[in-house]
Amino acid sequence: LAKTTQPISMDSYEGQEVNITCSHNNIATNDYITWYQQFPSQGPRFIIQGYKTKVTNEVASLFIPADRKSSTLSLPRVSLSDTAVYYCSLFSGGYNKLIFGAGTRLAVHP
Amino acid sequence: NAGVTQTPKFQVLKTGQSMTLQCAQDMNHEYMSWYRQDPGMGLRLIHYSVGAGITDQGEVPNGYNVSRSTTEDFPLRLLSAAPSQTSVYFCASSYQASYNEQFFGPGTRLTVL
Numbered sequence: 001l002a003k004t005t006q007p008i009s010m011d012s013y014e015g016q017e018v019n020i021t022c023s024h025n026n027i028a029t030n031d032y033i034t035w036y037q038q039f040p041s042q043g044p045r046f047i048i049q050g051y052k053t054k055v056t057n058e059v060a061s062l063f064i065p066a067d068r069k070s071s072t073l074s075l076p077r078v079s080l081s082d083t084a085v086y087y088c089s090l091f092s093g094g095y096n097k098l099i100f101g102a103g104t105r106l107a108v109h110p
Numbered sequence: 111n112a113g114v115t116q117t118p119k120f121q122v123l124k125t126g127q128s129m130t131l132q133c134a135q136d137m138n139h140e141y142m143s144w145y146r147q148d149p150g151m152g153l154r155l156i157h158y159s160v161g162a163g164i165t166d167q168g169e170v171p172n173g174y175n176v177s178r179s180t181t182e183d184f185p186l187r188l189l190s191a192a193p194s195q196t197s198v199y200f201c202a203s204s205y206q207a208s209y210n211e212q213f214f215g216p217g218t219r220l221t222v223l
Contacts, residue, residue, distance in 0.1 A: 043214025
């Protein structure tokens with residue numbers, strides 16, 4: 001099953017746009033890219049999912065290039081409450097498995 | 111809807127003891143799964159189920175058993191607890207075994223002495 005690689009940590013300031021890039025060089029044809037957010041002492045929460053090109057919802061955008069070997073989660077105008085760990089994950093349709101990366105710890109400063 | 115519920119929230123076991131972590135969902139989801147989360151390692155899939163009566167292994171299944179007799183419940187059994195199983199355990203569910211988002215429970219923090 002394909003693995004994902006993402007930065008261990010990032011820092012930002014309130015009001016800035018944050019982009020977190022995830023590498024998944026061995027992504028399979030039927031894998032979907034999914035991002036989750038996790039606050040301390042809570043379970044992960046779904047943010048966004050995509051297969052290719054660009055997906056946007058009310059909280060984030062997901063950019064996936066044509067080769068699908070990487071993806072970028074974009075959080076517009078972050079606030080202090082966006083401080084969390086963000087997980088890039090792959091849902092393998094062929095194996096019915098959701099495989100998580102190690103996560104990126106985002107700290108948003110005033 | 112209560113969503114995904116897990117019991118207990120905390121548990122301390124001695125090496126060799128057995129126990130069952132409970133997971134239930136009231137959303138009529140077909141797909142359920144168990145993860146463990148260790149510091150710096152993200153979440154790792156233990157077992158999953160695509161429907162009642164069907165289970166399969168994830169990345170780290172050794173030392174754990176599951177069964178799925180109903181759509182709502184998906185208990186995780188530790189047969190003989192070991193210190194290496196000290197972790198936070200999360201149960202999750204989704205509408206079907208596809209690319210739908212998964213809903214996670216609040217977790218069970220397990221310590222094995």
